[in-house]
Amino acid sequence: MNTMAPTLLLVEDDPALAELLVWSFEAEGYKVLQTPDGEEALLIATETPPDAIILDWMIEQLSGIEVCRRLRRHPELASVPIIMLTARGEEEDRIRGLETGADDYVTKPFSPRELTARLAAVMRRTRPALAGQTMRIEDLELDPVAHRVRRDGKEIALGPTEFRLLQHFMERPGRVLSRAQLVTGVWGHDSDIEERTVDVQVKRLRAAINSTGGRDMIRTVRSAGYSLG
Amino acid sequence: MNTMAPTLLLVEDDPALAELLVWSFEAEGYKVLQTPDGEEALLIATETPPDAIILDWMIEQLSGIEVCRRLRRHPELASVPIIMLTARGEEEDRIRGLETGADDYVTKPFSPRELTARLAAVMRRTRPALAGQTMRIEDLELDPVAHRVRRDGKEIALGPTEFRLLQHFMERPGRVLSRAQLVTGVWGHDSDIEERTVDVQVKRLRAAINSTGGRDMIRTVRSAGYSLG
DNA sequence: AAGCGTTGTCACAATACCGTCAATCAACTG
């Protein structure tokens, strides 16, 4: 079993439904943070980013769409999957929900089983790292929970950006990622970063993970990008 | 500066939807050209043929069906896959769309994921390399995702142009390609490259893929071109 | 407020790679 449970943030203002969902998520082994309040949800999410967010469309303080949009603005949260709960007949809203960046939606009424299944699917798709635990490529390992990186057992200190960059690589081992892909994936899709900055961060990451010795695990693919593996 | 990212042409006049789709396609690694205008779409498509076209049924200037028909008239574009976006209740049109040569259709409302999945399916059919499938001819294999080429299991280093050239060959196994075809296919339609340059790159590619031993897999067809197989 | 680590950007250095050419070679023609 997994030592660390994936954390969910549930934003739902119907107490009965909330309780039911908390119960069924916990039965699946998730740790659940719950709030009925959109503002509070934003606070929680930015402070301790959860591994996924379940967001009811109809909540009191803020509309679900607004919460969703604000969440997506944070680069830290840009890749956290969001599932929206919509009532029947909110088809219009559903579309707009997807536009603002929700990964999936579930229409009420639904069975808890259906929701957990969707959640599992979304998590598997978007964050393979979170489904399993620490990722490993040869002697390089990254623990996303503890925020630690080791090479050949020896701890490696990385800056936040370097860490995210490495995690991005390790979630896609062997794949060549273009500078543009890395910019949107690591810095966020609305970032106005120079593409050459990727080069510099790659250089820094390289220096860090090669500092303990061993081959250079990042491959430069000329006129294409970089890949790890 | 020719990257190997597959290029899409998105013809959609709803700005919100267009933006969403551009975002999600780019997240999947596509390069996206976008226009709300059918006429302009035709221009773009004929000048720089994309790898696939996403076409909304309801656009302003021309009906989607007309755009589709005109696109199909160009021999250059005859094999480019077209996916139509239709609103619910346009069943009639959907059928006529398929009749006029669309490869697939997606009914609104749809999730971006659904569309990218359909697109991937269509691309897999028509351009295996772009869908990320590794291609193989005898003991020669090319992995477009990892940007790797192997002969008899042994890795082969290729320059960017050599790589694109080989990929172009492997997508058309056994076919004799003229120098002119290779120039436009590998260097781009607006390239002012000497045709003799093709010879040189073929020589370099030959040297590379034969360096591990084995027969010469590139056949010279005098006064016609080259073929791989 | 000062100190520290991190980060984005720039300018320049170091390459890898590419296109062209001219000479050579091979293939077809009569």
Place this chain on the structure above:
DNA sequence: CAGTTGATTGACGGTATTGTGACAACGCTT
């Protein structure tokens, strides 16, 4: 067998692409 046409090859200079060090701005911690 010459003669002609087309293909191969090695060399070379130019250019596009990447690596690198420096630096100023920023945010955190003390």
